[in-house]
Amino acid sequence: MIKSRVGLLLGGAALLLALSPEARRAVRRWAVKGTEGVLDMTDMAKSAGAAVQRRFAAPSDTIIPSDRHTQH
Numbered sequence: 001m002i003k004s005r006v007g008l009l010l011g012g013a014a015l016l017l018a019l020s021p022e023a024r025r026a027v028r029r030w031a032v033k034g035t036e037g038v039l040d041m042t043d044m045a046k047s048a049g050a051a052v053q054r055r056f057a058a059p060s061d062t063i064i065p066s067d068r069h070t071q072h
Contacts (some may be wrong), residue, residue, distance in 0.1 A: 016023050 015028060
């Protein structure tokens with residue numbers, strides 16, 4: 001008796017991948033496209049973060065050192 005539909009589905013998928021070269025090729029293509037998508041999103045997030053940092057970074061000539069205006 002099968003205890004879980006998920007187990008049945010995973011077992012069937014494993015059997016299909018073990019026996020079918022075409023299924024393995026399809027899964028490999030999907031994995032490559034998925035990895036490519038994740039890497040593209042990571043690059044976009046890094047670029048967006050760098051752009052935000054550049055936009056809000058204060059230029060070094062406008063920063064006033066704290067020891068300039070101290071009174072003794």
